[in-house]
Amino acid sequence: MYVVNSREMRAIDHYTIEQIGIPALVLMENAGRAVAEEAAKLAGGDSRRFAILVGKGNNGGDGIVAARHLMEFGNEVKLIYATDPATFEHEAAIQRDIARKLNIPYENYSEGSPPIPWRDYDVIVDALLGTGSRGAPRAAYAKLIDEANGSGLPICSLDIPSGLDPDNGGVHAPCIRASCTVALAFSKRGLEQQPGADYAGRVIVRAIGIPKAAAEQQGVHTFRIEEPLLSDTLGLRNYEQRSSDTNKGSFGHVLVAAGSLAMSGAGLLCAKAALRAGCGLVTWALPESWLPSIVGQLPEIMLRGMSDQGLGDWSRITPQALIELSEKKAALVFGPGVGRFTDDTAWLRELWEGTSCPLVLDADALNMLSGSSSDSGSGGFKAWPKRSSPVILTPHPGEMARLCGKSVKDIQMDRIATARTFAEEHGVTLVLKGAHTVIASPAGDVFINPTGNAGMATGGTGDVLAGITASLLAQGKTAIQAAALGAYLHGAAGDRVADSRAYKASLIASDIIEQL
Ligand SMILES: NC(=O)C1=CN([C@@H]2O[C@H](COP(=O)(O)OP(=O)(O)OC[C@H]3O[C@@H](n4cnc5c(N)ncnc54)[C@H](OP(=O)(O)O)[C@@H]3O)[C@@H](O)[C@H]2O)[C@H](O)CC1
Numbered sequence: 001m002y003v004v005n006s007r008e009m010r011a012i013d014h015y016t017i018e019q020i021g022i023p024a025l026v027l028m029e030n031a032g033r034a035v036a037e038e039a040a041k042l043a044g045g046d047s048r049r050f051a052i053l054v055g056k057g058n059n060g061g062d063g064i065v066a067a068r069h070l071m072e073f074g075n076e077v078k079l080i081y082a083t084d085p086a087t088f089e090h091e092a093a094i095q096r097d098i099a100r101k102l103n104i105p106y107e108n109y110s111e112g113s114p115p116i117p118w119r120d121y122d123v124i125v126d127a128l129l130g131t132g133s134r135g136a137p138r139a140a141y142a143k144l145i146d147e148a149n150g151s152g153l154p155i156c157s158l159d160i161p162s163g164l165d166p167d168n169g170g171v172h173a174p175c176i177r178a179s180c181t182v183a184l185a186f187s188k189r190g191l192e193q194q195p196g197a198d199y200a201g202r203v204i205v206r207a208i209g210i211p212k213a214a215a216e217q218q219g220v221h222t223f224r225i226e227e228p229l230l231s232d233t234l235g236l237r238n239y240e241q242r243s244s245d246t247n248k249g250s251f252g253h254v255l256v257a258a259g260s261l262a263m264s265g266a267g268l269l270c271a272k273a274a275l276r277a278g279c280g281l282v283t284w285a286l287p288e289s290w291l292p293s294i295v296g297q298l299p300e301i302m303l304r305g306m307s308d309q310g311l312g313d314w315s316r317i318t319p320q321a322l323i324e325l326s327e328k329k330a331a332l333v334f335g336p337g338v339g340r341f342t343d344d345t346a347w348l349r350e351l352w353e354g355t356s357c358p359l360v361l362d363a364d365a366l367n368m369l370s371g372s373s374s375d376s377g378s379g380g381f382k383a384w385p386k387r388s389s390p391v392i393l394t395p396h397p398g399e400m401a402r403l404c405g406k407s408v409k410d411i412q413m414d415r416i417a418t419a420r421t422f423a424e425e426h427g428v429t430l431v432l433k434g435a436h437t438v439i440a441s442p443a444g445d446v447f448i449n450p451t452g453n454a455g456m457a458t459g460g461t462g463d464v465l466a467g468i469t470a471s472l473l474a475q476g477k478t479a480i481q482a483a484a485l486g487a488y489l490h491g492a493a494g495d496r497v498a499d500s501r502a503y504k505a506s507l508i509a510s511d512i513i514e515q516l
């Protein structure tokens, strides 16, 4: 499903109206009708009382149409205008006039108005501000939003919660806290990123007559992952189907280079997850001095002790040894639990240049890359030679901040833009983890993952994701397919765990592997 920003939505509206010839009033009618249906569902019954909060633009126009349909459905409605309706223009003015002729009750609300008697209503429809909203809600809009949030009533937001930044998911003060949001035609970036996603409640995308081809025509290349998208846009039709005439050699051999004495679990989780995600074989390369303690724990996984001079870490293991081991492997995941060591950035560069294996770099490997970026004058790892096989980076916001030389706050402010820019500039596939993981390809496509839950914010889940992703790569998926499907399955497995437990926060990383 397409996810648009306000500029793209304006261009799509314009194209639909001017080039295709669907009149704006038709789109508005469809929008208002769709919202009326969803708001009626939210109210859950007949003859409910709706307060429709109306702003001066097209969002308000949609709200007036919704009021008309809600009234036709047999409900009581009242329009509460946040701006003097005499000042309305274009389609919103036409809807205002229709509402007057139909004697739809209304009141003009201003900063000086007394509080609305909310006990007279069952549901609020928020049609104050949509994709034309700029900055924090002003004057009567702000007061009305505060009042609505304080009313305790369920709120159905039209297109976006008023007060939300439609483009980056930031929320202004105040911002409507909706029970549900009916996004018109396409989802909006602000609904797919935190904290906006929390303020939007359940997001329902409703068609209003704008053809999908209009988004394609306008070059929208941000998507929310869902099953149809996996098959159509990502080319992963029947991704689970396998020919019966196969053997373990058909599904790729993953090399996991991970873990040190203090963090052996990271390697264990990563290797196990890789195997569960369907590759044929997994070899786990680990410092040889603690290999004996692992023997017997993972009967399906091959172990390879790397000469570590008894230190238990990666500081004495040579990149050359790993490069040799990576020959004939279908994917190499490096980083989980390896720790940092002297000259590790140069070490990683040797691996980068020496292996032809598709790479998944996670955890400490990302910090090694950041070391390269902070090496002033070197141009960072952007200046490293281009690889012929793909690289997938899987940073959490902290690691991403180090990679970009920015603060976590800056990264989280616009995760979509950050991930896209980085992937394009560095020619890598990037998985920016966190709520609504963002996956960006070097070509500039961005996929937002809807699966997963807060219980997954626990040690080891990142190691599991890295293992799953490498496993999918080894099975012949492209980098963007492996990254997007990996994040989707990882979250879906996490959701299954959460659903099966009395206490959702009890989830641990191993549970995810078992639910794959
Ligand atoms: N165009 C179409 O065919 C369709 C659009 N749909 C709906 O339209 C909105 C977007 O409508 P738009 O009119 O562009 O914008 P808004 O309704 O969001 O806001 C318009 C005016 O509100 C004022 N404004 C902006 N920011 C603030 C603020 N922070 N506080 C107070 N007021 C604000 C501003 O007017 P000014 O004169 O004050 O500058 C805006 O002009 C979209 O979301 C859909 O709901 C339909 O989907 C049908 C098709």
Ligand SMILES: [K+]
Residues within 6 Å of the ligand: 059, 126, 127, 128, 129, 130, 157, 158, 159, 160, 161, 162
């Ligand atoms: K709104």
